[in-house]
Amino acid sequence: MDLFERVSEDIKNAMKAKDKVALETLRNVKKVFLEAKTAPGANDTLADADALKLLQKLVKQGKDSAAIYVQQGRQDLADAELAQVAVLEKYLPKQMSAEELETELKKIITEVGATTAKDMGKVMGVASKVLAGKAEGRAISEAVKRLLA
Known part of the structure; x- marks a missing residue:
């Protein structure tokens, strides 16, 4: 099962579990994956390596946004952003120490x-x-x- 299929399956599981954070995050990931699949020259395919790069980009954006929210004194928004980052990190390989x-x-x-x-x-x-x-x-x-x- 490739990453795209795994995300699609996990969307169903998040719906059943009524996990709003995971559901919202995974729907966003699927949207990004679909955009990459339908981009010119992609031939309606998305390799796992490319999907991982997209996930890493989303994680970095989420962490950067959370840092900005903390600087602005909006811990509530930072916590929401970090919760989404935690969902995304489950799909990334283990990070090196x-x-x-x-x-x-x-x-x-x-x-x-x-x-x-x-x-x-x-x-x-x-x-x-x-x-x-x-x-x-x-x-x-x-x-x-x-x-x-």
Whole structure:
């Protein structure tokens, strides 16, 4: 069962359970997936890798929105946004811990032969592909800067 089918099935389960947060979130995800499937050149298909990228984008947007709501003093809106993020994160692969991320990045830095901060682009190119879905881009970037400094 691919990600699109899983989301569709979970929408039914959320309806039965009367889980409004999950239902609203999953309907939004399905809408985004359908838009991606019907985009020009998509041939009415959506690979799981592309679906994961869309989910990661939605999670990042949700976290960013929640941070803005907190800055504005609207904790109620931030909580609602974070509840939706929690639903979305169930579909993402397990995120790497800081230690696991650092270990993987050290391997990549050694493979690429990076020694200074000027080599960050080379490292980020490889790291972004290898660690896609396992770690946030911002976390990867910060760790690479720290390791090359």
